[in-house]
Amino acid sequence: MDAPLYLRPRVDPPLADLLEDRSFLHSLVDALGSPLNVLLPEAVAGNVARFRAVYDRHRLTGRVYFAHKANGSSALVRRLAAGDPAAVGVDVASTEELRHALGSGFTGDRIMATGPKDPEFLWLAARVGATVNLDSPGELEQLAALVRAHGLGRVDVLVRLSGFESAPGHGGAGTRLLSRRSRFGTPVREARDLLTALERASDAVALTGAAYHLDTTGVEEKARALELCVLFLDDCRARGLAPRAVDIGGGFGVGYVRDAAEWERWTTALSEAVLGTRPPLTWRGHAYGLRNEGGTVRGAAALYPAHRPDAGPGYLDELLSLPAPALGRPPATLLLDHLHDLHIEPGRSLLDQCGMSLARVLDVRRVDADSGQYLVRLGMNAGDMSLEEHGVLVDPVLLPRAETDRGETDRDETNRGDRNRGDRGHGEPRSRGGTPAGVYLAGNLCLEGDLITRRLVHLPRLPRTGDLLAFANTAGYAMDFHAHRAQRQPLARTVAVQQAGGSWRWCPDEDYWPITPLGGTPA
Structure with missing residues (x-):
């Protein structure tokens, strides 16, 4: 028999510590049902601090805007709202996300409105003083008309650019820069017309910067786009405008697999x-x-690069340090020389290690008599935990139900490792009381295609009815981005947890407020 093909998750404290408290996690699912989402609001504050450390290293100013679409949690947004107003904002892509951000404690001047926008979204963003990240000249005209019709003040705007194949007027004739085509943003080749439109709308909007968001992990491509945005802002200043920021979007990535x-x-x-x-x-x-x-x-494998040694803040640091192609200076230097702020919009990477999704094992049966493979039916469906929908392949952690099973998988499944070696998250899996088993994970819908993962997952032993599978690191896009009520199955509940005095406390996501310790009184 071939050796098991593990894809064990990268799990760091405090998420690793939470996974060790199996009785607590089982008690949560017993009380609240399966599936269940568990969030660690304090972890998102730690991720902000790591991104801000990169800013400090490069002596840059600007904001980290959380891409709200990555998770609909109230606890996470409220915890971010309690952060430094000059350092942390929120990126909203719908009217309801904007309303949620305002209700969670963000003021309009800390909000970036992005994505496709209807008139209601534009009006509310303008009314509360949010910065509007314009996706097209049509949005600019619509926003200006709303401002004039309703007597609103001038709205701060950024213009989102795309089509970075070339930089008209810079880099010389014949210079061609590869860039993936996007349906968002105004192509750079149309920048002159866009500037004319901004000048016409100067009574209604104030240009504060340029933006881009590229659907690629290529750091060189992003460095080229940042350089071209800086050159575009030079053109803006030559025409009497006063931009001061470059927004490079998100896409900083997460390392899901530890090895x-x-x-x-x-x-x-x-x-x-x-x-x-x-x-x-x-x-x-x-x-x-x-x-x-x-x-x-x-063909090309439609898979997320699940092992990424330089993701999140590390990826941002690499991008800022890479010499840009035409001007030859690193992006951080370009931003400093031009006195520009840097804005970023991380979603997945800002939620790294901030939560997990739990599912109870409902049934275990053989796929067939000969393969030695099993079908494990879970109390969740593919919409409740959609890592694979985003091309992310990573093993769940088995949390045995019976206390007597603790010795079989013990703390190796949480990947804590030997902390005396400083080996955070690198313990080897063992199966002291069982044999590694290959299983397919099926959902609770009456559909052939309702598979939690289409690959054969290897676990340290065969799960049993009543055990839990914990899918680590699902806070970014996997918890609720595809959630639905098909067949009237209930949506997963979400709780916020916090460690205090050696034990864990929890509350419903909507009841979390950063001024109130869980189970305590307002600070």
């Missing part, structure tokens, strides 16, 4: 399975976008 070797081993095995040189790794031979053409693997 690079495990990720490489699994992706190599996927290619071998597609070629037919090893048994399938997935339900019904699903290949994640790869195909076998005459003995050669073709």
